[in-house]
Amino acid sequence: MEVQRNTYLNKLLNRMHNGMIKVITGIRRSGKSYLLLTLFRNHLRASGITDDHILVMEFDRIENRQYRDPYILLDYLKKQITDKGEYYILLDEVQMLQSFEEVLNSLMRESNLDIYVTGSNSKFLSKDVLTEFRGRGDEVHIFPLSFQEFMQIYDGDVYHGWAEYMMYGGLPLAVTMKTDEQKVQYLKSLFRETYIKDIVERNKIEKQKELEDLLNVLSSSIGGLSNPLKIADTFKSRLHSSISNNTISKYIDYLKEAFVISEAQRYDVKGRKYIGSPVKYYFEDVGLRNALLDFRQVEETHLMENIIYNELRMRGYNVDVGNVKQRYIDKASSSKLTKHLEIDYVANLGSKRFYIQSAFQMPDAEKIKQEKASLLAVKDSFKKIIIVKDVIKPFQDEDGILTIGLFDFLQNSNSLEW
Known part of the structure; x- marks a missing residue:
């Protein structure tokens, strides 16, 4: 097909x-x-x-x-x-x-x-x-297949399709393979024999092992704030390596240039400026990310966040991580303090902007309050959205926040306009 x-x-x-x-x-x-x-x-x-x-x-x-x-x-x-x-x-x-x-x-x-x-x-x-x-x-x-494109040829329901897509990603040839064994072997071989070799040869990298270690560190921390200094500390503590910040920065640039990973910068929503380090790194294809880790760390919450990020970029949006300062009074000391709240995605396209949270589940009022807090701290008139894994009918609450299900979001290219 x-x-x-x-x-x-x-x-x-x-x-x-x-x-x-x-x-x-x-x-x-x-x-x-x-x-x-x-x-x-x-x-x-x-x-x-x-x-x-x-x-x-x-x-x-x-x-x-x-x-x-x-x-x-x-x-x-x-x-x-x-x-x-x-x-x-x-x-x-x-x-x-x-x-x-x-x-x-x-x-x-x-x-x-x-x-x-x-x-x-x-x-x-x-x-x-x-x-x-x-x-x-x-x-x-061009990106690997989106979930909507993937479902055009997947022979099964959306729930099994999601599990398959989350595990093996959207590279077209992997999608058409019949067995798990074929897909695992293909993705692992593709990364090792093609992507890594391309990057090593193009950039004349002498220490390929350090590049592979960096990829493992990045793949283990998708959705988390990071920077070269933090990664260098990880190398020292976990890998007993003294790789420099500058080398890590160069390697990350090589990976971005080869479209293996992309970077979401932090954006001060109220100050209307970029903050700089730390940033978030996401993989262009989650199947490749999973292959790097031998399919051992398949955390649905983090992979869902990566897939939503990729979907927004496929739709043409520039995607940042929102940072919102909120002042409050500490009850114990009566002091005025400031806390930083995070918005998973600030998606911009021309005059359009959306503030979006990825929430795997919102089982109770406390979790709903937690997910809404950063969105409510933004006082402009741009649309605010929560994407949940649960199957729900899209609704807009009294605060004007739209909540939609993950599959509705992924399978409807105009879902943000509801």
Whole structure:
């Protein structure tokens, strides 16, 4: 069954003929080639574009090895372009093309070419797009399957689907595998033989063991506030390693650049400014995170938080961790004190903002009060939401806070607008 990845397809459609190189980035095996060569190409055909005006080159195919030479490729393309009509150039794994930056900038000079490329994240990162194409690269970042996309092909109910997704994540090939054994072996091998090797080779890392240890530390602390200094202390106390803060900072940057992890910064809601360290780290795919830990630490509360964070980012939101100062009077001393309350997600997109809490359960009034406290401390008019694992009908309480169930949130792209 074909997964309809309409979020990303629509992003490509909205960028057609914009005079820029459309660059599809994302973690390895997340579906970049499928998006470009299947979904987008099928749309072009359905729109009446003939195959002779859709020029495709897959550089990772052995039969296309000669076209990795830029002069041979340009000569080939020139012979295929026989009129002044609009041509669509689809280049897959373009990092394998020699001098690909110069080739793409050269193709951009032809007014009737609309260019789309994918690239392996080991050599083709967001910062490469921004620097190499001189401001003419338009990035579309693709994530592993969302829970909504996953359920398109999962043969079962939403509850078993959630358990499967929470354990093995959304990498398309893993999703289609039949047995747990296959999925475990695939995810563990993929991380070890592909992601880690990519990062080590690209950044010339000499101490691979330290990188692997860092990944284990980060995967054990998703959803927790951390920074290089705190991680360095963990290395000293638990691993008896003296790795420096600077080395940890560099390694974390490498992991972010390779789309393995992402960083949620702390934002002072009332002061309207970023606070800086510490921050939270989340994994681009929870299946990969679980594979790092041999599927031993599958804490549903933390994985739910990671999945909600990823879902918000898939929807295009910039996501921060909210920090709200609240003043109160200490009854014992009658002193005025300040405490810091945390909002799990401050999600921003243009003029939209949502304050969101992730609550695994709210079984009683005390837990409800606890989850609402940080939201009530924010006095602006932006929408405030609590997402709970329980199956409930969405409702808005007397404080204006919307409470919705996790599955309603994940399976409805407009759920925040209720």
